[in-house]
Amino acid sequence: MRCALRFIESTCDIAVISDDGDFLFQHSLALPNTYSALLNSIFDVLKAQDPSGRAKFVGVSLSGDYTSQTERLYCPSIPLIDGQNLKADLQAALNREVFIASHAHMLVKSASQLPEFKSNTNIFSLYLDDEICAGQFVNQALVTGVNGLAGNWGHICLPWPVEFELEDRDCACGRSGCLCLFVSRAALSREYLFLSERELTAEAIFAQAEQGDIVAESAVQVFEDRLARGLAMAINLIDPEVILLSGRMSLPKRLLVNLPRKWPGYVRGGAQATKLAVFANSTEAMREHCLRGAASL
Template sequence: MRAGIDLGGTKIEGLVLNGAGIPLARRRIAAPQGDYQATIRAICDVIRDLEAEAGPVGHVGVGIPGTISPATRLVKNANSTWLIGHPFDVDLESALGRPVRLANDANCFAVSEAADGAAQGAAAVFGVILGTGVGGGIALNGRPVSGLNAVAGEWGHNPLPWPRDDERPGPRCYCGLSGCIETFLSGPALAHDHLTATGENLSPPDIAARAEAGDAAADATLARYEDRLARALATVINLLDPDAIVLGGGLSNLSRLYANVPRLWGKWVFSDEVATRLVPARHGDASGVRGAAWLWPAEISSRP
C-alpha cells in the first residue's frame, strides 16, 4: 500500500492506494493556518485515521507547496509561509516515526498523471498548475525531477516569452520581478486582463461562459490567454520536449485550450512538427495526493 499527503494552503488531504492505484482510504481536513506545529499534528492525525481504515502503511509521501533547499535542508519557496525555514521532512519523520519523502506539489501532480493518469506510460511529462498561481512539475519515467537547486519545473517564474509591445514590462510579480508567466496565466491574471480590456470584473468561469454564449469581448480575452499559454508552453517543448503536457488547476477546465493552444504553439517550437499532447488531468484535484502516494516504490511503501 502507498500513503500520500497533499498539504495545501487551505486543506490537508490524505490517501492510501493499493498496488493497483485503487484508493482504500481517504481523508480531507482544513489545514491549520500560520501554525507549523499544528500542521505536523494535523498530518499525523490524518495518517492515524487512514491506517485505522486501511491498515498500517510503512512510508509516507508528502506534497508541499514549496520545496526543501538542498543547501540548508529547510523549506523554501512555500506559499504556506509558516513552513519556510523549518526542517519539515525531519520534523514530520520524527512525529510519524517512519520515513517520509517530500516533493513539490506540482511534481506530485506530474507523477500522478504519469503513473496512472492522462499521461500514463509517457516517458517525459510536464505537469502545469493553472490556478491562483502558476506552477510546473516534471516527471521522467514516472519519477519526479527536482533539480540541483530544487527548482526544476518552476515555469511560472520565467518571463512570458516573445512578449508583445503591450505586454512589456509586464505586471509586477510577488517574487520581485515583472512579467513572469504567472502574472499573465493565473486565474486572477485572466480576470484582470478582462477587466483592463472591458471594464467588466468577471471570474474566469464567467468569462468562459460569456465567450461560449457568443460574447466577442470575452472570446477575445480567452484568445489572448491561449496565445500567451501557447508561447509559454512552446518554451517547455523547446527545452524538455515532453511526450505530454497535462493541465491542472481551475483554468484547466477551459475545454477550448486543448484544441486551440496546440494549433498555436507550432509557431514558436523549433521543429517542423509538434507531436506533444496537451491533455487535462485525469484525476483532477486528487492528482496531488495520488502523486505523493506514488513517491515511494511499491516494494518499499508496503514495508512496516
C-alpha cells in the first residue's frame, strides 16, 4: 500500500493505492492559505485513511523538481510550496519516506506498466502545461539524475532559434529563452494574442485551428515548429524509442503527424524509429496516471 500526492493549480490530490494498483481512497484537497496548514491537512487526511501507517512511502507528483543540493523545491506555478523543503517537511509531518518527482516522471512511470509500453526500454515523457517538465524511463528505471534535475527540459534554451526569436524572453528561473516560454499553455496563448490581440486559452486555440481559423492555425504552426525543435534536441541527446506528450492542453492528434515531419531538419535521418504518442489526454486520465506513478516509485 502506498500514498500518492499530486499538486496541481490550487489543489492537492491525495490517494491511497493498494499493491495491486487499486485506488483505495481519493480526495482533492483545496490548498489552504499557509504552508503549515497544508502539512497539517495532508497529515489529517492520511491519518484518517491509514491510521496504522501501513503505507510507508509517499510519492509526490508536481510540476517542478526537488534537488538535494539546495533541499528546496522548484515549483513556481504553486507559490505555496515553491522554495520550501517539501521533502523533509512532509517526512517529518507524515512520518513516512517521501519521494518527489515531476508529473512527467510520474506519467512515464505509470505508462511503463501498461502493455503498449512495457517492452520499451527508453521512453521520454513531456508534460506541457503552464510549467513544463520532462521525464525519462530507461531499462525499467526512472532517470531522475544525481542532482534530481534530470528532465529540466523546460529550462533549456529553445534550440535553432531564428533571428529575434529569443528577444525579450526572460524566464522566472533567472535565465532567458527557455523552452517553457515557447511551448507552454501560456506561450501558445501569448503567440495568439500577439497575432490577433485577443486572449484565448491554449485549448481554445487548438479548437479554433481545428475549425479552420487562420490566426489560430498560424499560432499552432509556430507552436508545433518550436516543440518539434525542442523534441529534436531531446532525440539528439537520448534517442528514445517513444516520446509521450501529455499535459492539460487537450493536445490534438495533428501533433503526431506534424512534429515528426519537422525532425529531418534537425536530426540526422529524421528519427523515423521514434514513436510519438499523446498520453493521458484528459483531466481524469492525467490525475490517475500521475497518482499511479507517484505510488509506484
